[in-house]
Amino acid sequence: MGTWVLLLPLLFAAEAQAQGTVCSVEKTFLTVEENTNPGEPLLDIYVPEGQQVTLGPSSTPFAFRIQGNQLFLNVTPDYEANTMLEAHLECRSGDSAVTQLRVFVSVLDVNDNPPRFPYETKLWEVPEDTRVNTTVVSETELEAQDQDKDNVLFYTLQEVTLGASSFFSLVGANRPALRLDQSLDLERWPNMTFRLLARDTQETAEPSHTATATLVLEVQPVDLRPPWFLPCSYSDGLVCIHAQYHGAVPTGHRLPGPLILHPGPVYAVDGDRGINQPIKYSIITGNEDSTFSISADSGNLTMTKSIPNAKTFLLVVKGEQADNAQYSVTQVTVEARNASGSVPHFTQSLYRGTVGLGSGAGVAIKDAADPSQPLRIRAQDPEFPDLNSAITYRITNNSYFRMDGEAVLTAASLEHAGVFYAEVEAKNTVSSGTATTVVEIQVSEQEPSPTGTSETARTEGRPDGGQAGARRFSEAEMAALGGVLSALLLLALAALTVLVYKLYGHRLVCGFGRALKSQPQGFDNQAFLNDSDDANWVPAPSPSPSHALPAPQEPKPPEPAPPSPETPSRLPEAPAKGADGGSPAAVRSILTKERRLEGGYKAVWFGEDIGAEADVVVLNTPASEVGGAGDSGSEGSGDEAADAQDVLGTDSIHF
Secondary structure: OHHHHHHHHHHHHHHHHHHOOOOEEOOOEEEEEOOOOOOOEEEEEEOOOOOEEEEOOOOOOOOEEEEOOEEEEOOOOOOOOOOEEEEEEEEEEOOEEEEEEEEEEEEEOOOOOOOEOOOOEEEEEEEOOOOOOOEEEOHHHHOOEOOOOOOOOEEEEEEOOOOHHHOEEEOOOOOOOEEEOOOOOOOOOOEEEEEEEEEOOOOOOOOOOEEEEEEEEEEEOOOOOOOEEOOOOEEOOOOEEOOOEEEEEEOOOOOOOOOOOEOOOOOEEOOOOOOOOOEEEEEEEOOOOOOEEEOOOOOOEEEOOOOOOOEEEEEEEEEEEOOOOOEEEEEEEEEEEOOOOOOOEEOOOEEEEEEEOOOOOOOEOEEOOEEEEEOEOOEEOOOOOOOHHHEEEEEOOOOOEEEEOOEEEEOOOOOOOEEEEEEEEEEEOOOOOEEEEEEEEEEEOOOOOOOOOOHHHHHOOOOOOOOOOOOOOOHHHHHHHHHHHHHHHHHHHHHHHHHHHHHHHHHHHHHHHHHHOOOOOOOOOHHHOOOOOOHHHOOOOOOOHHHOOOOOOOOOOOOOOOOOOOOOOOOOOOOOOOOOOOOOOOOOOOEEOOOOOOOOOOEEEEOOOOOOOOEEEEEOOOHHHHHHHHHOOOOOOHHHHHHHHHHHOOOEEEO
């Protein structure tokens, strides 16, 4: 132990002497980061005097250089290109090598490269019937590449098509395989687009690089659904509750065209719209006697023969894809009804139209209520409302106009202004039933009013939108009638007052005054009260006869309906009883609507219908009644009755 202690100073002296005679470096193993600037020296080389240092042949080519006695990097280090660099140093004295040194430089990886996808946009086709949790695109097809070898990539799937993320997801954050999470729906989601993001670090790490690519997934149709008979009574896009069809046909007739069914004609489509196979139709059951036939291509149901008796057919119709892969069935109910007595029905008894003066043949008549629309005449068969196509129309009595389907057209040039009436006949070609209506056509120099006011109605004294025949009298006629009635009423009341006073004056003195105390003071003439609620009495001018066209075939206008019983056309009745409470000789009403032949009083009867000839009749008391009245102390007598008759001039006044 003591000997080694004595030798240590000698060893250090020998080492110092050796260092002074050979080349040396402080470190033989160095580390540098890639992308390091090569301008800085790596280390210093100690070279004894009289020696030179050079790079030996085993050095990494072009990686180093020696300037003076310093070692430099000759290139920017790249970890991805070379992770270890070697510098072979040789110290020579003259031509002989004195010392050889090896210096190793380890290149450290730096995150200097972004990840890259081998594609920008990629399209995949996914069958619609792919099962949930199936990996539809593998990881190797989707992953990105990063030249930084030690980097771990993190992936994120971002939806571009709104709601698409509910269908697909990634298997993991570092595994970009695409997995199906929900059943596909070709009808609502035929294709979906995503953006796939790759990041080479965690989101919070620096530096960080990203890359993106676009993924498009197209859903491929698969034959999953049978044909759907439309319209579906319920459908959620995946399931359809098929429509069931029904219609009616007349007995004893064979319809020439396809049956009109509800809710529409027999029609089916492929439930898989993406495949959209054509549909073939056939009747499976319910057509044992071959009464009906169905078109295999269109589904139109027609009759092959007439049905003699009322009967209900339940036809099961099959709709099958042309490739025979799927089919479905529905039911068609056809009711055969008795057609006897079935006639069309018009919704209006009078239609009003208007057309400009000078219109040539073929001009459509406009609707007077809405001149912007053509006038259409339409009838329906109440028993077969679906057979409108079997109803034909024609004008029977006016050569100026003709029917074109439901439209009214001019048949000749209209040279004169005026009002025309034409009868339109509707005929059900199936049941042979007919019905008629009337069209009133105003030929006017002015264009039809856009406000929808009927010029015809104003000319004819009928208000806009009123019913046919609702207004019978013009303003002048009403005024004249009112004046005559007022004068006659006053005359009748004056005569009756004298008559009653002569016959029953003594009784009126005793009891009539008390009876009148409970009565209103005076009477209103109800026949001429202003009834604003009864629009039928609005006056309007009548057309001038000089403006009518000479149409020999023109029918007579329809007779208006008589006024309703509620029309104010009567006078109020006087009190029925006097103060003595109903005695035959008591004071009774002398104004009545009915002819009363019983005795005991005299009365005035007025005709009830204002349109009929009106009568004011003084009903005289029989002779026996007059005599009886005289015996009982009445001041009336036959002479007095004659006097009253002289006052009136006659027993019956007609006006």
